[in-house]
Amino acid sequence: MNTSNNLKEINASGKPYVIYKTSKGFDLFTNFSKKIILNKKNIYKFLNHKKKIKNKKSTDLFIGFFGYELLNNLIGIKVPKQKNINFPKGIFYKPEKRIKLMNNLKYKADNTYKLNNKFKLNINKNSYTKIFNRFKKKIKTGKTYQIKICTKYKTKSKIDPLDFFCRLSKSNLAPEAFMVRDKNFSIISCSPENLISRKGPFITTKPIAGTVKKNKSIDKIKALNYFRKNLKETKEHNMIVDMERNDLSRICKVGSVKLSRTKIVEEYKDLFHYVSLIKGTLKKDVRNIDIIKAMMPGGSVIGCPKISTLNLLNKQEKENRNIYTGSFGYIKFNGDMRFNIIIRSILNFKNISEISVASGVVIDSNANHEFSENYIKAKALIDLFK
Amino acid sequence: MIYVIDHKDSFTHNVVHQFSLFDKVECDNYNNLDQLKLKKASAIVFSPGPGEPKNYPITSRIYNLFKGKKKIIGICLGFQQILFCEGGKIIEQKKIYHGFQSNVKVTNNKSLFKINQKFKVGRYHSLKLKEPFKSNNFEITMRCLESKIAMSFENNKDKIYGFQFHPESFLTVNGNVLIEKILSA
Secondary structure, eight states: OOHHHHHHHHHHHTOOEEEEEOSSSEEEEEEEEEEEEOOTTHHHHHHHOOOOOOOOSTTOEEEEEEOHHHHHHHTTOOOOOOBOOOOOSEEEEEEEEEEEEOSSOOOOOSSOOOOOOOOEESSOHHHHHHHHHHHHHHHHTTSOSEEEEEEEEEEEOOOOHHHHHHHHHHHOOOTTOEEEEOSSEEEEEOOOOEEEEEETTEEEEOOEEEEEEOOTTOOHHHHHHHHHHOHHHHHHHHHHHHHHHHHHHTTBOTTOOEEEEEEEEEEOSSEEEEEEEEEEEBOTTOOHHHHHHHHOSOGGGTEESHHHHHHHHHHHOOBOOTTTTOEEEEEETTSOEEEEOOOSEEEEETTEEEEEEEEEEOTTOOHHHHHHHHHHHHHHHHGGGO | OEEEEEOSOSSHHHHHHHHHTTSOEEEEETTSOOHHHHHHOSEEEEOOOSSOGGGOHHHHHHHHHHBTTBEEEEETHHHHHHHHHTTOOEEEEEEEEEEEEEEEEEOOTTSSSOTTOEEEEEEEEEEEEOSSOOOTTOEEEEEETTTOOEEEEEETTTTEEEESSBTTSTTSTTHHHHHHHHHHO
């Protein structure tokens, strides 16, 4: 099967489709027979949807995403009125067709748009520093132990999402990468972070806390040494590990929550990540809605403790996060699930592209450093607009 | 049954799982407590949590209600909550310990644990107990080896125990042993 022709054809047809990274390549899902736009009310019905049948087809699933606000609402947290582009709070699709794609996606845009790479940042360094210092005070008084400040880069630009996704995958083949192309919006992401993998009664989560950029003088062993010696990175990571253990413990059998990989380094094309893998066995009566409420929004991109930190963030942020720090993935008809954390993503809606990034405030972090860290994280995506 | 009172923390369910190794555990939010469970519980555990003791008057009330009648155990904020109810002052500290592994030592021969015994423990606290602290039957029993900050107290007469560190953290070595000992005291 000539998959690159297939890809080109589907893209040219104008049909909505979704691509999600698999261990060997990518899955493309299309021919959607249902599209569910989620809101505060219908999400319960959607998640309680019980179809305890065995998977017969590879398309017996719903694939899509939950936005940040919806995940807050689900755990009883209100997001105050914010600047809002009225992007859907969550969308899931029922595909009727799946196509397997290889890792080396081949596609070239027929008509190249003139891309606008002049991005506007919603928080300048000055106000970033102010927020940073305010949060640092909250850490000193124990209201939060770690909190992530989100900044947003925006530009008005028409893009060819498939072209973007192919180029992104070439430079950074991330294990949780995905794209969505629908009629009036697209999402491109090279997320590295898996939040939920559920197979039957078994569940894992794989938090990332700690990133170091690759260069010639640093190999995997050196990266590990860097993380181990860096007290700030170590403490941030420890906190996330205990928080994810906690979230799994809400839904797992006593004694089953275990660290199966503790603080290892994973190598990607451009960077090293400091990663742990935590697993558990689900309690008997746990439903998928319980799992989602226990685990989302993913702690590593919020801070700790989750509830009070979310409240602090929501009070602070003037603009809706939309998809950022939400989750993309699928729920199979047999109950199995896979969800990532939506980071390192571009949302293109009404010809406006937005890239959100965040970095952590802990007691010994530095505003200048974190501000430029945010820029480094955004740059890989901004560079696609060249 | 052990009743864990949750202060909306992201570590509470680690505490629940740890105590569940020894007894049946129930857990509810501090502002949504079940009177029947409170009555039935053989021990009450105050969870860790954000903020400071004066933010949680309900928990203080429960402490005063059940002191001397049931075993009460406090972890991190819970530790501070009990000391606060006993007239202690909880203050900010210069160096803050979040996600930190420290060595603590048993410094008091009235402790259930052997004097000079050391433990590697995980810490997540912005605040600490202001010393000197004195209250009837309360003994500070463990201290941080480096900073000397109070890390545990015991009141073996009224069966009240507290840890400033987190016995349930993956950073604490042999945390289950610590819990087992105070539960069987």
